[in-house]
Amino acid sequence: MKKRVVRLNEKDIEKLVGKIMNENLPRRERERHANQFAKAAFEPYDREREIMNAFGPYRDDVPANVISYLRKNPRNFLKRLTAFYGMDKMLDFIGYQEPEIGEGYDDEMGDDTCNECGSMY
8 A cells, every 4th residue: 555645835734723723613713713803893702791891991901812811711810810919918809808706616616515406416
């Protein structure tokens, strides 16, 4: 059996890669990538609208591809923010407060009996 040699130039490879990339994306995503997230043609998903609102008065200045990235990769973004600011500062930003334990906590929880039925647990 004779082996067949296939020669591809750079343009052919680019076409093949583009074709493969487009096959794996949903139609709306393909259209977004085709226009390179042009601001005029950008129709945000509901979640992207919420993300855009997080930028306040600068919502129209944030590039569409950044909004899409934040929608797709929230964990990566939050990890990077936490690495930059630290967990303590992040918790301060969102207003988290540790629950306070009351003075009578030890007295109430000192024994292992159920207050309702009196049995040990």
